[in-house]
Amino acid sequence: MNYFTYQQDQLYAEKIPFVDIAQRFGTPCYVYSRSAIEQQWRSYELALASRPHLICYAVKANSNIAILNLLARLGSGFDVVSAGELARVIKAGGDPRKVVFSGVGKQAQEMEMALRAGIKCFNVESIPELHLLNTVAGQLHCKAPVSIRVNPDVDANTHPYISTGLKENKFGVGIEEAETVYRTAAGLEHLQITGIDCHIGSQITSTGPHIDATRRIIRLMARLKSAGINLKHIDIGGGLGITYADETPPDPSVFINEVTREITDDSIEVLIEPGRSIVGNAGVLLTTVLYVKEAGHKNFAIVDAAMNDLIRPVLYDAWQQILSVRQHISSPKRAYDVVGPICETGDFLGLDRMLTIASGDLLAICSAGAYGFAMSSNYNSRTRAAEVLVDQDQMYEIRQREHIEELYRGEQILP
Numbered sequence: 001m002n003y004f005t006y007q008q009d010q011l012y013a014e015k016i017p018f019v020d021i022a023q024r025f026g027t028p029c030y031v032y033s034r035s036a037i038e039q040q041w042r043s044y045e046l047a048l049a050s051r052p053h054l055i056c057y058a059v060k061a062n063s064n065i066a067i068l069n070l071l072a073r074l075g076s077g078f079d080v081v082s083a084g085e086l087a088r089v090i091k092a093g094g095d096p097r098k099v100v101f102s103g104v105g106k107q108a109q110e111m112e113m114a115l116r117a118g119i120k121c122f123n124v125e126s127i128p129e130l131h132l133l134n135t136v137a138g139q140l141h142c143k144a145p146v147s148i149r150v151n152p153d154v155d156a157n158t159h160p161y162i163s164t165g166l167k168e169n170k171f172g173v174g175i176e177e178a179e180t181v182y183r184t185a186a187g188l189e190h191l192q193i194t195g196i197d198c199h200i201g202s203q204i205t206s207t208g209p210h211i212d213a214t215r216r217i218i219r220l221m222a223r224l225k226s227a228g229i230n231l232k233h234i235d236i237g238g239g240l241g242i243t244y245a246d247e248t249p250p251d252p253s254v255f256i257n258e259v260t261r262e263i264t265d266d267s268i269e270v271l272i273e274p275g276r277s278i279v280g281n282a283g284v285l286l287t288t289v290l291y292v293k294e295a296g297h298k299n300f301a302i303v304d305a306a307m308n309d310l311i312r313p314v315l316y317d318a319w320q321q322i323l324s325v326r327q328h329i330s331s332p333k334r335a336y337d338v339v340g341p342i343c344e345t346g347d348f349l350g351l352d353r354m355l356t357i358a359s360g361d362l363l364a365i366c367s368a369g370a371y372g373f374a375m376s377s378n379y380n381s382r383t384r385a386a387e388v389l390v391d392q393d394q395m396y397e398i399r400q401r402e403h404i405e406e407l408y409r410g411e412q413i414l415p
């Protein structure tokens, strides 16, 4: 179900017209739907209910503590990639025992913080990382729970920048070396082997690649078992895609049913790390048209949001639907490049879009809930946007728009 819909000629977020949100909080502003987030999470939960399982929401997709808190209330776990993300989860009331820590470059102090917090496991990506983790755990007189991130060498058929499961990627250890890495881990005193994981990429719109990856991991687990290494969980990563344009990814429950069919041992705990598929279509970026510039054959709509607010269009060549908040049903449409005020040609939110636009109009950039605000920056010394969460007929400012003084907080002029 879509929670951003037109009623008469006005676009709504759940039961609130976007014009009201813009009036109260200004633009640019990210708007999220609580119901949309919860519905996606529950779709995963439902499909996994019959087995031991844990959904570890990938915090990097959208790390606002209000959103983490909503998921924590549902019982979610979390996948973090830094000490900062772990701190956010704890601040949001998440249970550290349901946290897995991923990432190729974990530092000693991050390991220490995570061990003290008592996380569920470290997804370890290399042998040197195993040794460092063993040392840090030794200093704290504890055993670090580890899962090895295996690179199953499957092609996820997605954008090269978000494909992570091929041999040539920096992530994980190759499936051929995995046995050696597990043996190394088994020989280290302060490590406790608990599971195995993989994450093959992002915005994957069919189940095939995950099924392939899972089959390879299951075969590896059988080999490990005969070598005396027994694993308690299998983590199939995240990566399920969403509809931005005309993609037709499976629903999370269908995806889970198809992938977990490969896991015949019902006693093994299944972990997943979805990010985009939970929050992606639960958010839009709301922006105001500042100027309309009609330059011969090309029309530009210059808006108050920019690539610092939403970098996906230029970074990944991503296409995101752009809707007029007020539908102009009878007026003719023209093609516009929707661009921001930043001094870069790459500063666009959408190219060649058929719209009816006048200055002062509001536009909604759809599917912006994942890798939107989380990837935003202060480039051009622009303050970062406000974030608003809508719950039925209520709206909450879950992050204030930044103030100008915050831009140079911590900076110092020479004496």
Ligand SMILES: *Cc1c(COP(=O)(O)O)cnc(C)c1O
Binding pocket: 058, 060, 061, 079, 102, 103, 199, 201, 202, 203, 237, 238, 239, 240, 273, 274, 275, 276, 277, 370
């Ligand atoms: C980014 C990431 C995820 C989440 O990916 P989505 O495509 O947003 O579901 C999960 N696990 C790891 C290790 C990641 O790096």
